[in-house]
Amino acid sequence: LKKYVTGFVEETDMEVVTNDNVRLEVPLGSKGVLVKNLYLSCDPYMRGLMSKLNEPTYIETFEPGSVIRGFGVSRVLESEHPDFKAWEYVWGITGWEEYSLITDTQRLFKVPFTDVPLSYFTGLLGMPGFTAYVGFYEICSPKKGEYVFISAASGAVGQLVGQFAKLMGCYVVGTAGSDEKVELLKTKFGFDDAFNYKKEKSLGAALKRCFPEGIDIYFENVGGAMLDAALLNMRDNGRISACGMISQYNLEKLEGVHYLVRVITKRLLMKGFNIADHFHLYPKFLEMIMPHIMKGEITYLEDRAEGIENAPAALIGLFKGTNVGKQLVVLADE
Numbered sequence: 062l063k064k065y066v067t068g069f070v071e072e073t074d075m076e077v078v079t080n081d082n083v084r085l086e087v088p089l090g091s092k093g094v095l096v097k098n099l100y101l102s103c104d105p106y107m108r109g110l111m112s113k114l115n116e117p118t119y120i121e122t123f124e125p126g127s128v129i130r131g132f133g134v135s136r137v138l139e140s141e142h143p144d145f146k147a148w149e150y151v152w153g154i155t156g157w158e159e160y161s162l163i164t165d166t167q168r169l170f171k172v173p174f175t176d177v178p179l180s181y182f183t184g185l186l187g188m189p190g191f192t193a194y195v196g197f198y199e200i201c202s203p204k205k206g207e208y209v210f211i212s213a214a215s216g217a218v219g220q221l222v223g224q225f226a227k228l229m230g231c232y233v234v235g236t237a238g239s240d241e242k243v244e245l246l247k248t249k250f251g252f253d254d255a256f257n258y259k260k261e262k263s264l265g266a267a268l269k270r271c272f273p274e275g276i277d278i279y280f281e282n283v284g285g286a287m288l289d290a291a292l293l294n295m296r297d298n299g300r301i302s303a304c305g306m307i308s309q310y311n312l313e314k315l316e317g318v319h320y321l322v323r324v325i326t327k328r329l330l331m332k333g334f335n336i337a338d339h340f341h342l343y344p345k346f347l348e349m350i351m352p353h354i355m356k357g358e359i360t361y362l363e364d365r366a367e368g369i370e371n372a373p374a375a376l377i378g379l380f381k382g383t384n385v386g387k388q389l390v391v392l393a394d395e
């Protein structure tokens with residue numbers, strides 16, 4: 062990170078630096094590991110760590126002049142940690158660099174199997190896929206036949222929420238920001254219907270058209286006007302899983318929400334969650350999803366950028382909607 066970011070994040074807020082004089086050695090007895098990074102995950106929450114915050118958070122922001130951190134998949138080269146051995150694959154928090162010395166291994170996990178693409182641990186089997194699982198099953202209490210609406214539906218989290226909802230026997234509609242993404246939702250991911258929110262005069266009217274009887278579950282990825290439109294169309298006792306509000310992440314002054322009173326009049330349950338609090342459920346997630354993957358019942362679309370020099374553009378693309386599916390960066394061959 063070159064400097065703290067205000068407003069919309071740009072490529073020039075980051076720089077790629079070559080440093081030939083770094084000795085990467087794992088200190089003896091340190092429980093650290095030296096890894097070669099293979100895949101980096103681009104995630105919207107990273108924008109929040111690029112600004113100087115006025116209030117304390119549970120997670121440290123990036124410091125200007127320091128390496129950006131994020132989820133990735135790596136190969137262990139040296140280890141002083143009893144749980145990780147040289148040549149094993151790991152996924153979790155690493156640096157946005159070709160090689161990383163990781164001393165805080167709290168968020169580093171062994172890749173449990175290698176009969177699926179390794180890159181899945183940035184998406185389908187990594188943090189975003191797990192977020193879809195927790196946000197849908199644990200927060201929404203879904204039931205067969207319910208009406209489900211998903212925003213940012215073709216992305217890393219949304220594409221999977223839609224497929225989970227279909228597996229459950231729900232009626233599923235998604236929204237996305239291009240006709241290509243809308244087509245993918247309907248043809249590749251099996252959504253019942255989808256619309257391009259950029260082409261609608263009124264989001265509220267679009268939801269009324271798609272859900273004449275109203276929405277039981279709204280999986281919220283976007284916030285702002287989309288949340289207002291969903292609130293206006295919720296059914297009695299509906300649930301809103303507040304997963305993310307990407308439309309707000311680059312704003313210096315946040316947008317207001319006008320129809321919050323609907324939470325009362327429609328007896329809604331709206332719950333925010335942070336996936337970091339739920340990692341104890343990860344084995345349960347794997348147990349649920351692996352049979353579906355093995356039977357070919359889950360599709361997962363990745364958008365791959367190549368090389369660390371293209372990582373900044375890939376990251377900011379999330380906020381412009383240029384990613385089609387899970388955005389990741391390929392750094393090296395497995």
Ligand code: NDP
Nearest residue numbers: 105213216217218237238282304305306307308335336382
């Ligand atoms: P995506 O792969 O969906 O990428 C982001 C997408 O958001 C873009 O492709 C774009 O799609 C859409 N978008 C960007 N800006 C706007 C905007 N102003 N208005 C409407 N849509 C916009 O990201 P993820 O699936 O990784 O993340 C989805 C959400 O889940 C994010 O809000 C993220 O912060 C949240 N999240 C929350 C977690 C938690 O613990 N609570 C954990 C992980 C993710 P389009 O072309 O459709 O506009």
